[in-house]
Amino acid sequence: MVTRRTLAVGLIGYNFMGKAHSNAWRQAPHFFDLSAGVRMKTICGRNRAAVKKAATKLGWENAQTDWRRVINDAKIDIVDICTPNDSHCEIAIAAAQAGKAILCEKPLARNIDEAEKMVRAVKKARVVNMVCHNYRRVPAIVLAKQMIERGEIGDHIFHFRARYAQDWIVDPNFPLVWRLQSDPAGSGALGDIFSHIVDLARYLVGEFREVCGVMETFVKQRPLERNRRVKAKVTVDDAVTMIGRFKNGALASLEATRFAPGRKNSITLEINGSTGSLFFDLEEMNRLKFFSRRDPHDRQGFRDILVTESTHPYISNWWPPGHVIGYEHTFVHTIADFVRAVLEGKSAHPTFADGLQTQRMLSAVSRSAKMGKCIRA
Amino acid sequence: MVTRRTLAVGLIGYNFMGKAHSNAWRQAPHFFDLSAGVRMKTICGRNRAAVKKAATKLGWENAQTDWRRVINDAKIDIVDICTPNDSHCEIAIAAAQAGKAILCEKPLARNIDEAEKMVRAVKKARVVNMVCHNYRRVPAIVLAKQMIERGEIGDHIFHFRARYAQDWIVDPNFPLVWRLQSDPAGSGALGDIFSHIVDLARYLVGEFREVCGVMETFVKQRPLERNRRVKAKVTVDDAVTMIGRFKNGALASLEATRFAPGRKNSITLEINGSTGSLFFDLEEMNRLKFFSRRDPHDRQGFRDILVTESTHPYISNWWPPGHVIGYEHTFVHTIADFVRAVLEGKSAHPTFADGLQTQRMLSAVSRSAKMGKCIRA
Amino acid sequence: MVTRRTLAVGLIGYNFMGKAHSNAWRQAPHFFDLSAGVRMKTICGRNRAAVKKAATKLGWENAQTDWRRVINDAKIDIVDICTPNDSHCEIAIAAAQAGKAILCEKPLARNIDEAEKMVRAVKKARVVNMVCHNYRRVPAIVLAKQMIERGEIGDHIFHFRARYAQDWIVDPNFPLVWRLQSDPAGSGALGDIFSHIVDLARYLVGEFREVCGVMETFVKQRPLERNRRVKAKVTVDDAVTMIGRFKNGALASLEATRFAPGRKNSITLEINGSTGSLFFDLEEMNRLKFFSRRDPHDRQGFRDILVTESTHPYISNWWPPGHVIGYEHTFVHTIADFVRAVLEGKSAHPTFADGLQTQRMLSAVSRSAKMGKCIRA
């Protein structure tokens, strides 16, 4: 019997995304044939007590407070970056220089400059790299991609519209957490959630040609976390709206907001093509709605496809038809594909180059909003 | 017993809108207490045989081929204009000069210039005037308006987004009907359907401050109606997208398209405010979805209000709870309100002045799209 | 030009159903090519002032308080019975003897005995007869019927399940109206609403072979209408549930209740066949959901057919695609079909014989509930 390779992983960050990635590293080998073992070697965070606790809870062999030691650990093959946005660049470049395969949470960086450096670093080091836009691996989204590629909604795409809506900061007394400060976060809804729908747009329809943006910060000041009686300026956007065109001629309409009461983590998207339409709603993530003009005329209607058949993307690894999966599974799919990529030595989409392209779009939208005019993407 | 006044009506136009308005004139007295009788005196159209047939079918006393004779008929109190857009201006001005109360189908005119003339004419003549934006009188929309005014979604509105989507010209071989020619129609999706959601936006949220538009004609040439082997240029837009701001600080995102396969006559709109959200979908026009942040936290959810209670707008005139109404009823409500306005001698919203304001918005969106920049509304 | 025949109608009853039927008589000629004129001659009710007012409001030429005078009016061709259930039998028999075509509101009668007499009378008199089960003429239901007949859900039907749910008497202080008294009403939910789904079951699937029923009166006593401080016994059922078998082997599951808070006038039905399923919900009456096992396996899903295409049943008479119709339209369709039947001299479904068959089913369910065992239908 041939000895199977084992890939050792170091994870930097242990909060929300750290928990989601840890789960994915743990689960992937139990549901997917990875052709390699996964060793959850080190988790890293600045607070020693917290990271130790996280290591135990999340299933890592050991905890570390200095990310450089993770990167310099010769036994580690993969570095998974789940830290706030302001450290992505430095860590990723160091990891590339150390020859590690890199998975980096989105957004890739805070700005184009950082993203370009990161792309240069991974190219120079020729390391496998990927940005974790987990929604690319919702089975219904992958099915949509397949259907578009097979021409099931036609040769021409007319419209792509997407909206990512949340409501967690509607309360003006919600404090000024790091995600609401430009220094660590880079931007607000723009980088955090608008980036996801830009990524989906690029994945499903292609590159943008032209964009017009309007952005807003509805609540200008918020209480500090550490002292709620003091308010300070919110330095990021609360909402982004954008219209524009894709290179293939389709119109785009995108919106991301944290100010939509009742929308918790809602991504809706609709694509209209010359022979049909697709509709997706993340709050019903196991479904894809498909209208086909090729159905007999008086039997046409949006078909509500429950994407849980074994022939649907990723599903054969999970449960029988009708037994739905959830949010965390998108990370398991991402990790499974990433591991395969690492073994094959070629990057999985979306790569850092994709992340840079998305960053350029975010920057274009932001500049357009400031200038009040449409600009080339 | 006091003799009740009877209002005599002359309707110009006998096609789709003529049929819808005729039905409303017939039905209103049977379901609403109008305080006046309605006499469906004259219907008018250029094709004698067709208009005579329409008169019989639609319930008019007599048919006429010259609209000037309708306007000069001293017995007629109300002129209802359902012709293609290029004749609205001339007919309305003549009707105003003849002292008639005027109901005019939307869009009020083909451009600002026409609309301004019409407003001046009705002001000068002091005649009751109204634009028929029937969707203002969907009970669920009126309920939404009431809820917004009562502060049920809060003091601040963050987002208004609306989309009017159809699919009737997706087929590139669909012929070049009048609605696809700029001369009679003025514009395409812009005036025909985008105008409706602009009107709803103004009704529900208020005036716009700034708009950015992107417009497109996907199918550039189409077969002529009279000779399908010859193609000619499509001179109007197929789709309009717009983002911008309202004067009250809310962000706007609007879209109208005739290129969304599977969307037949779909208006969806969502409004997010500081304490709640409202969602409406014309394809489920008897419903209004309402999310309230004032509900107990773990009992919150979009409430699916079936707007068929006797306490809901207009409903007591129709059927018991759960017995839904349809598209045509919105015209009956419009006529009922218009008749009341005529009796009271004051215009009902949306007035010609509203129509002009909407026209200004359409024009602004169109100019913005041409210039590639955001402009004041 | 040939003189077109005109059919004169006498309507007995002027409340809820009287209003719905009057509307249908008024509207049918404006939307359907009836091949005959309709003259709304007489409306009849016991309260002179009320019926006179109704005549004006609903569009009848004159009002009458004695139904026998309507029936003896030689000018009247059609008698339309909208009275409470306890007078259906007497009026219908008299009308038959007078040679009138008869449309009778459901349920046909209070019991089998009455229904049998009525069937004998119309057979003997050879008059056109029809029971007004308006839901048979919801376009989506007719489409479902067509699809079943064309084998679109397969050769074998496995399940038919329907539920008619309302909530108007959940409040125990709601008074003892006539519909809650066995003498005028015959039964409660059973005759009033369960009869509708029995009729739909027979229309869509066929005859029943065997039924088991369970019935309940949740609120045993209610205040009198005329003196709310006095309570009296509720002598009809509040809810009926039934399971059983059709002659074709399908299983049946039916339920009718007036005790389902939030369900206002909800009929849901689902039919499962060997190659597909159909689902309908009256609260979304312009839609039919269709699942086909013949669609490609990983593109299967319930298709949400918006039944508003001109090729769909009845729709070409109304509005363009996506412009929905409502509750009252089902009566217009019924009247249009009935007028055609009268002209052709043959009864339209459901006939009085159908009404009797439904009555037999209601009786069987009621007996089964009392005996606690399944019985032949």
Place this chain on the structure above:
Amino acid sequence: MVTRRTLAVGLIGYNFMGKAHSNAWRQAPHFFDLSAGVRMKTICGRNRAAVKKAATKLGWENAQTDWRRVINDAKIDIVDICTPNDSHCEIAIAAAQAGKAILCEKPLARNIDEAEKMVRAVKKARVVNMVCHNYRRVPAIVLAKQMIERGEIGDHIFHFRARYAQDWIVDPNFPLVWRLQSDPAGSGALGDIFSHIVDLARYLVGEFREVCGVMETFVKQRPLERNRRVKAKVTVDDAVTMIGRFKNGALASLEATRFAPGRKNSITLEINGSTGSLFFDLEEMNRLKFFSRRDPHDRQGFRDILVTESTHPYISNWWPPGHVIGYEHTFVHTIADFVRAVLEGKSAHPTFADGLQTQRMLSAVSRSAKMGKCIRA
């Protein structure tokens, strides 16, 4: 630091349920504070190669082919039974005699006799016991239970209706797997899926008083698995329908079928009470619909509660609001509660006694169906 206890588990069975339970044993410690360690010691199955492979894949320390050795392993604290129904009884009794805590997949047994023996065994041995009806621990179901207990739908419950629908054996050429044979399975839809909704009914509403059942086997013969050219008799039911009453006076309507094309693993349930209603659909398992008659009258509507708030049952252990969970999570919740029960030394619901009660209901339904009459539950 106090040494935390560790519970060692032996799992019998490694197919569908084995996979689901294994996942739950692996995941529970990472998401829940269990107050004990979990050691996944042994997995057991008859096919040595297959069980060894399963051990590796599913995360068990070792594999075993003789279940008696698991039970006799003194190091094992918990026996988890995921075998076909015909071995539940023997294994559970042996496990009880060995003093193990026992988790047994549903249905508890093939018949009342077996179930009674099992209950006696666990009572005698005083071991912690639980039947794995995982749907009791869907957060939305637990929320429904809480709401009912707090009187949010009122003091009286009028209706409970549930349907469990699948479609995996609609094709008559689907082979005669063990679940379609009475010897190993005991029954068909009855024990496999109807048992789940009986369990939910008992959990949410209480005990049944009276039941009437109708059962059917639509496809009487099926090809053998090992030789598809030979057909043999199907000895279990394909579908079960039932109506009846609960002890508290509510009416019941339940149905389970494997013959509903398009329904993959659909459980819908609705409960109507004197002040409100609840609706749940497993295909949208993160949602609970709630209608309250206590809402202001013209703001009433089914509230679509997205059960993903940290204050909702189990959710704080998972992800932020709007990040949905899936099928497998219900098993994790079950295991977490079971572990807590084991540590506290008292059984968690549903206990074996509950399983027996459900078995009695299944038996009553089955007998009622055979006798054609309603019987005491």
